[in-house]
Amino acid sequence: xxxxxxxxxxxxxxxxxxxxxxxxxxxxxxxxxxxxxxxxxxxxxxxxxxxxxxxxxxxxxxxxxxxxxxxxxxxxxxxxxxxxxxxxxxxxxxxxxxxxxxxxxxxxxxxxxxxxxxxxxxxxxxxxxxxxxxxxxxxxxxxxxxxxxxxxxxxxxxxxxxxxxxxxxxxxxxxxxxxxxxxxxxxxxxxxxxxxxxxxxxxxxxxxxxxxxxxxxxxxxxxxxxxxxx
Amino acid sequence: xxxxxxxxxxxxxxxxxxxxxxxxxxxxxxxxxxxxxxxxxxxxxxxxxxxxxxxxxxxxxxxxxxxxxxxxxxxxxxxxxxxxxxxxxxxxxxxxxxxxxxxxxxxxxxxxxxxxxxxxxxxxxxxxxxxxxxxxxxxxxxxxxxxxxxxxxxxxxxxxxxxxxxxxxxxxxxxxxxxxxxxxxxxxxxxxxxxxxxxxxxxxxxxxxxxxxxxxxxxxx
Numbered sequence: 001x002x003x004x005x006x007x008x009x010x011x012x013x014x015x016x017x018x019x020x021x022x023x024x025x026x027x028x029x030x031x032x033x034x035x036x037x038x039x040x041x042x043x044x045x046x047x048x049x050x051x052x053x054x055x056x057x058x059x060x061x062x063x064x065x066x067x068x069x070x071x072x073x074x075x076x077x078x079x080x081x082x083x084x085x086x087x088x089x090x091x092x093x094x095x096x097x098x099x100x101x102x103x104x105x106x107x108x109x110x111x112x113x114x115x116x117x118x119x120x121x122x123x124x125x126x127x128x129x130x131x132x133x134x135x136x137x138x139x140x141x142x143x144x145x146x147x148x149x150x151x152x153x154x155x156x157x158x159x160x161x162x163x164x165x166x167x168x169x170x171x172x173x174x175x176x177x178x179x180x181x182x183x184x185x186x187x188x189x190x191x192x193x194x195x196x197x198x199x200x201x202x203x204x205x206x207x208x209x210x211x212x213x214x215x216x217x218x219x220x221x222x223x224x225x226x227x228x229x230x
Numbered sequence: 231x232x233x234x235x236x237x238x239x240x241x242x243x244x245x246x247x248x249x250x251x252x253x254x255x256x257x258x259x260x261x262x263x264x265x266x267x268x269x270x271x272x273x274x275x276x277x278x279x280x281x282x283x284x285x286x287x288x289x290x291x292x293x294x295x296x297x298x299x300x301x302x303x304x305x306x307x308x309x310x311x312x313x314x315x316x317x318x319x320x321x322x323x324x325x326x327x328x329x330x331x332x333x334x335x336x337x338x339x340x341x342x343x344x345x346x347x348x349x350x351x352x353x354x355x356x357x358x359x360x361x362x363x364x365x366x367x368x369x370x371x372x373x374x375x376x377x378x379x380x381x382x383x384x385x386x387x388x389x390x391x392x393x394x395x396x397x398x399x400x401x402x403x404x405x406x407x408x409x410x411x412x413x414x415x416x417x418x419x420x421x422x423x424x425x426x427x428x429x430x431x432x433x434x435x436x437x438x439x440x441x442x443x444x445x446x447x448x449x450x451x
Contacts, residue, residue, distance in 0.1 A: 029281040029318065030304030032297065055318065056358070059304075082357025083304065091356075103280060103361035104322025111319045124326070125363045127398050161298075173315055174307075175298035177281045180317045208317075227297060229305050 001198055007167045007217050011041045014190050014216050017155050018047045025110065025153035025186055026054040027179030030083060031063030033171070035159040035192035037221045039066055051075040053110070053151055055103065055178050057084040062225045071095065077151065079103035083228075100130060105148055107181055112150035114184025114213070121145035156186025159220065160209070163193040164200070167214030168207045176208065183209045190216045236451075237407040240424060241375050243268040244405050244449065245334050248373060254278050254324070256365055258335035259303050261375045265334055276313070278330055280361040282321045285313020302361070322361065326368045333369035335362070337376045337401075339391045342438040344401035344413035346374065347393035359396065366397035378406035378435050385437035387411070387418070408432050410449075411440060422447040 001008070018024075018041070028034030034054075042050075043066055050073045057078055058065030067073060069086040075097040081087040090096035101109065102124045112120050121138055123145050125131030136147045158179040161172040169191055171179055183189050191214050242264035249255055249269060256278045257263055266288065269275060277286040280302040287308035290296070295306035309315075324330055337348040346366050349359045366372055379385050387404065404411040409432045410422035418440035420432065425448060 029302070030300065032281070032300045032304060056360075078358060080358035080360040082360075088357070098358075100356075100358045102359055102363045104319070104325060104364045107317075107319040107322055124367060125359070125397075128359075128363070128395060130394070131359075131363070171315075172298040173296065173309070174279070174281050174283050174300055176315055176317055178318045181319055223297060227304070229295065 001196065002165055005166055007211070007215065008165060008196060009216050009218055011037055011218050014038075014218060015041055015045055017188055017190070018042055018045060020047060021049045022047060022155060023051040023053070023153045025151070025156040025182050026052065026064050027158040027177065027182040028058070028063050029055050029174070029177035031058040031065065031225070033159050033175035033177050033179055034058065034063035035157050035220065036223045036225065037218065038157045038190060038192050039064060040224060042067060042072070043070065046072070048072050049074045051077070053077045053153055054182070055106065056080040057087040059083050059228055060086045062227065066225070068096070075099070077101060077106070079106045101148075102131060107178060109148055109151045110178065110181045110185050113152035114181055117150055119147050119149045122148045152185045152187065154187050156182045156189040158183045158189065158191050160191050160193045162195045162197055162202060163191055163214070163217045164197050164202050164211070166199065167191060167211030167217050168202050169193070169209035169211070169214060170202060170206055171208055180209045184213045188215050189213055190218065192218050192220045194220050194222075238264060239268070240449070240451070241405050241407060244410060244422070245373055245375050248332060248371070248403065249273060249275055251275075253331040254284070254329055256280070256325070256330050256333045256369065258333070260336045262334040262336065278321070278324060279307075280318065280321050282316045282318055283307070283309065283313065284316070284324070285310045287313070322364055325361070325364045328368060328370055330365070330369045332371045332373060333365040334373045334375055335365065337374045337386070339386050339388050339393050340374050340376070340401050340404055341388055341391045342417045342440065343399055343415070345391050345398045346372070346396045346401050347391040349396045350394045362396050366400045371402045372400050373403045373405065374401050375405045378408045378432070385435055388437040408435065417441065419443055420446065422449055424449050425451040
């Protein structure tokens, strides 16, 4: 297949972007829609001191949870870690810093980062210290709002159903979740996809993430974990 | 919890009565997830999930699961006719914009003024708020379905919450295994009793005072 934009590549080739201390943003929700092949690559390379940004820490053996459970992260920015008891234990032991953000506000902070805005204003969780602590307030029409800063990352990893040669992406059902937001917020965005198709074979009206936001595309080897419901 | 399946179904059935045709409804885990089983088939309801599903349907048959079609808890679901997918930001946009008519959720404590505390379990680790704050604060109607008392017999309806709040003054209706309360600025109003419980039972097991409706509906067992 043609590769006129040089975006179609391999896991081995993109591994050069992963280094100790990396700020890494990941798509997925409870592991659904997280890129298994990239996560396995990071795990095998043993990248450490990661700062992870994403919806949740998956399950101990599912999604980004695999990296967290191995102690490869020093910090997580997420809305929920409850499905990964190892994350909770690491936090409790002071080995993992966790910044909690309300789920929809986290999504908007990522989106803001992805669309070049420095922050958003929010009234979610204002009366909760865990949310409001150290955040400036801003009044609009006499009502106070929290200033929630935008999030970006050195590298974003996402999982999609199909990519064309330009990196235009479509997703699969609820595996879309945070992926289109995360795809926009990486300085380098790597999409792991189930299928790579020639230019012109995706219906333009159906493309969810324009390839403008995608730097590299690698083929997925598929989910290599057992789901909690299996 | 040790609570009988009959009680759980009774509570879910009562919560289902609140759902009108055409509504957008978000359900929490536990008893709220039983609510669709008690909806009449004539009601067209769009069930909403935070991970980006509108029009969520029941669990698929064993063997028919799709790993890329799961609810916010990570368990396989289906999509009803007219359903759609969106990203998480849009899913929460629906909530914050007031497009979700009802959220039905469990709780650890509810105060007499409708403060909700359902995200930190005492003595356990902090799981994070997930989407609970947005739902509690922004859904048009917040219905709590929970046991009247915890497993030690301690009332969960209290003068003011001792656990960290998810959101203040957000609960509109409380359905327990004993009774149903409407919540307003003046406090709680008991409107319904589940048989076989008496008013005295409820008074003894509630941590705060409440008013009693002129006509109390008795829901048979």
